[in-house]
Amino acid sequence: MNRYRTHHCNELRKSDIGETAMLAGWVHVLRDHGGVIFIDLRDREGLTQVVFRPEENAELTAEAHHLRHEDVIQVEGKVSARVPGTENPKLPTGDIELVPNTLKILNRADVLPFPLDAEAPNEDLRLSYRYFDLRRPQLARNLRVRHRVTKATRDFLDEKGFIEIETPILSKSTPEGARDFLVPSRLTKGKFYALPQAPQQYKQLLMVGGLEKYFQIAKCFRDEDLRSDRQPEFTQIDIEASFVEPDDIFVLVEGLLAAVFRASRGLEIPIPFPRLTYTQAMDEFGSDKPDRRFAMPLTDLADVFRESSFKMFRGALDAGGAVKAINAKGFAELTIGQSDELTAMAKQYGAKGLAFIKVENGEWKSPIVKFFSEAEKQALRSKLLVEEGDLILFAADKWEVVCEVLGRLRSRIAEMQKLTAGSEQLDFLWVTDFPLMAFSAEENKWNAVHHPFTRPKDEDIAKFEAQKFGEVRAEAYDVVLNGVELGGGSIRIHEPELQAKIFAALGVSEEDQQTLFGHILRAFRLGAPPHGGIAFGLDRIVMLICGEETIREVMAFPKNNRGIDLMSLSPSAVDARQLRELGIKLAIEKESG
RNA sequence: GGAGUCUUAGCUCAAUUGGUUAGAGCGCCGCCCUGUCACGGCGGAGGUUGCGGGUUCGAGCCCCGUAGACUCCGCCA
Numbered sequence: 001m002n003r004y005r006t007h008h009c010n011e012l013r014k015s016d017i018g019e020t021a022m023l024a025g026w027v028h029v030l031r032d033h034g035g036v037i038f039i040d041l042r043d044r045e046g047l048t049q050v051v052f053r054p055e056e057n058a059e060l061t062a063e064a065h066h067l068r069h070e071d072v073i074q075v076e077g078k079v080s081a082r083v084p085g086t087e088n089p090k091l092p093t094g095d096i097e098l099v100p101n102t103l104k105i106l107n108r109a110d111v112l113p114f115p116l117d118a119e120a121p122n123e124d125l126r127l128s129y130r131y132f133d134l135r136r137p138q139l140a141r142n143l144r145v146r147h148r149v150t151k152a153t154r155d156f157l158d159e160k161g162f163i164e165i166e167t168p169i170l171s172k173s174t175p176e177g178a179r180d181f182l183v184p185s186r187l188t189k190g191k192f193y194a195l196p197q198a199p200q201q202y203k204q205l206l207m208v209g210g211l212e213k214y215f216q217i218a219k220c221f222r223d224e225d226l227r228s229d230r231q232p233e234f235t236q237i238d239i240e241a242s243f244v245e246p247d248d249i250f251v252l253v254e255g256l257l258a259a260v261f262r263a264s265r266g267l268e269i270p271i272p273f274p275r276l277t278y279t280q281a282m283d284e285f286g287s288d289k290p291d292r293r294f295a296m297p298l299t300d301l302a303d304v305f306r307e308s309s310f311k312m313f314r315g316a317l318d319a320g321g322a323v324k325a326i327n328a329k330g331f332a333e334l335t336i337g338q339s340d341e342l343t344a345m346a347k348q349y350g351a352k353g354l355a356f357i358k359v360e361n362g363e364w365k366s367p368i369v370k371f372f373s374e375a376e377k378q379a380l381r382s383k384l385l386v387e388e389g390d391l392i393l394f395a396a397d398k399w400e401v402v403c404e405v406l407g408r409l410r411s412r413i414a415e416m417q418k419l420t421a422g423s424e425q426l427d428f429l430w431v432t433d434f435p436l437m438a439f440s441a442e443e444n445k446w447n448a449v450h451h452p453f454t455r456p457k458d459e460d461i462a463k464f465e466a467q468k469f470g471e472v473r474a475e476a477y478d479v480v481l482n483g484v485e486l487g488g489g490s491i492r493i494h495e496p497e498l499q500a501k502i503f504a505a506l507g508v509s510e511e512d513q514q515t516l517f518g519h520i521l522r523a524f525r526l527g528a529p530p531h532g533g534i535a536f537g538l539d540r541i542v543m544l545i546c547g548e549e550t551i552r553e554v555m556a557f558p559k560n561n562r563g564i565d566l567m568s569l570s571p572s573a574v575d576a577r578q579l580r581e582l583g584i585k586l587a588i589e590k591e592s593g
Numbered sequence: 594g595g596a597g598u599c600u601u602a603g604c605u606c607a608a609u610u611g612g613u614u615a616g617a618g619c620g621c622c623g624c625c626c627u628g629u630c631a632c633g634g635c636g637g638a639g640g641u642u643g644c645g646g647g648u649u650c651g652a653g654c655c656c657c658g659u660a661g662a663c664u665c666c667g668c669c670a
Contacts (some may be wrong), residue, residue: 028615029630029631029632031628031629031630031632031633032632033626033628033633034625035626035627036627036628036631037627038628038630038632049629049630050635051629054625054627055627068622078658083628085628085629086629086630088629088630090630094630111603111620111621112603112620112621113603113604114603114604114605115604115605117619117631118605118620119604119605120605121605122604122662122663123603123662123663124661124662141642165603174670175670177669177670178668178669179668197670198670201631218622224668224669225668225669227664227665227669228663228664228665235654265644327645345597348666394597445669448670449670452670456642535599549626550663560662560663570651
């Protein structure tokens with residue numbers, strides 16, 4: 001028998017009355033009546049009431065007077081029926097109570113930094129005392145959900161023949177992608193490992209290694225600024241398989257997510273997921289991860305304004321651009337502040353201004369409506385289903401700008417109108433056929449939209465060869481839930497010649513190809529199978545399942561907005577000797593203190 | 594790097610138009626209390642209103658600066 005307890009705190013029932021039991025846990029609530037003392041003893045499973053009665057054990061009761069919140073104690077005694085009429089129906093253990101013969105204080109608790117049973121305090125305080133905050137039921141529940149999700153993932157993928165393989169954390173820096181975290185090498189002074197941004201190359205090399213079906217619950221590291229859904233270290237569900245087409249991945253992932261939602265929420269999600277191409281998603285929703293729980297579609301107005309005398313719209317169309325609008329139903333009475341914010345957003349994303357129509361008292365209030373012909377007004381009315389109380393927002397510019405601007409406005413207006421508040425709907429979809437490359441005006445070069453190992457669609461290879469890089473679509477796909485990108489992947493390149501051409505198009509010199517990617521190019525010359533895969537943000541999935549606003553709420557020990565662990569106070573200065581051993585000299589002044 | 598919101602007791606918050614001694618609940622300390630389950634009652638301690646400066650007869654409140662937290666943009670193949 002265990003020396004601390006015979007039962008957990010959500011175990012004893014009526015049928016145990018008369019038995020002897022030993023419990024251990026935290027003093028959750030104290031109700032000291034001067035004579036009799038009640039304690040709700042808590043462990044991770046629940047609560048059991050412990051009663052100290054002076055007439056039965058005066059000495060022990062006297063000791064119990066000194067107990068404080070969150071002391072860790074052990075009690076041993078008799079499971080008793082509660083006095084009739086005092087049962088607590090709110091507790092599963094509410095019919096019984098433990099009357100102890102012994103009380104052992106295993107650890108005293110100081111005055112608490114914040115109460116556990118009240119509203120959560122400032123997050124920096126919570127993070128400073130994370131080990132304490134973890135006792136809150138919500139965080140404990142979230143971590144259990146997270147476990148359910150990873151367990152369901154492992155079980156499902158194992159069932160499908162996938163093998164979990166660990167890949168190195170001490171890895172190699174590459175110029176593409178996010179900023180690397182660097183780790184200095186002591187044995188090779190002056191050189192550095194990089195922590196992996198993702199196990200991308202390793203998993204492809206495992207395919208070359210003939211493992212065929214790989215997965216990993218993989219820690220990844222990116223040295224970029226943080227967000228509510230971004231931490232410097234995070235976890236991916238990483239998957240790769242050989243001899244697969246996109247459809248194989250789609251079916252696998254739909255099964256996986258179904259298993260995950262079944263295991264964590266008891267929900268049957270509808271599969272297969274609908275699919276949209278990137279172009280469709282941008283055209284209809286102005287986003288490559290559209291939230292379709294509300295409509296507000298981007299409505300194309302090219303044929304309405306093709307011959308318009310309104311120069312702003314006509315000009316955009318004549319220049320080969322687009323004119324589109326969204327109808328924010330019932331949002332005509334938005335506040336000045338909201339209106340200003342939307343205008344600022346439109347400008348931020350490249351619009352020259354924000355044209356609008358407010359429909360109030362049967363009237364179209366708008367600075368531009370006077371330029372419209374009767375026919376144009378009629379067309380707008382029918383295309384946009386204009387009704388009393390609506391707010392119509394227009395954008396006229398290049399197609400990309402129009403979609404981006406209206407897409408952002410659509411999302412923000414949905415937030416303002418609380419269109420998805422309290423929604424239980426789970427809107428999964430695939431977004432496919434992403435562009436392979438995007439031109440960066442800043443760097444004056446083409447960059448990979450997904451990553452440089454992504455395969456162009458076979459039917460677009462000719463366009464790639466013709467250097468029409470902007471028109472080449474990739475065999476790449478994202479899975480989106482309620483406007484959040486859960487994961488993305490692609491079919492990869494497995495031919496060394498094609499891979500080298502892609503590197504060249506991305507501006508990676510022959511020399512850099514050899515020094516940075518030589519191993520993968522060589523691997524592709526030794527019998528590389530066609531392969532592809534996908535990776536999911538585990539933290540984001542668990543966040544959505546738990547209904548949390550940030551991934552910090554589903555991580556045991558997250559960092560704050562500036563990447564600082566407030567509990568351990570890392571990152572921290574290191575000893576001069578440690579630096580010497582690594583051959584490193586700091587170029588910045590050491591902070592005093 | 595940029596924008597926004599916030600910062601008052603250990604915690605969550607309040608404080609009228611700029612007005613006298615900055616309050617409440619919870620927590621903490623002490624006393625009382627034998628069937629509670631958010632136990633209850635009485636009493637008490639606890640504040641450089643983030644920090645620095647300014648305006649004013651007078652600043653928690655107005656202005657400037659600064660630090661920190663969070664959210665967003667940039668960034669995140």
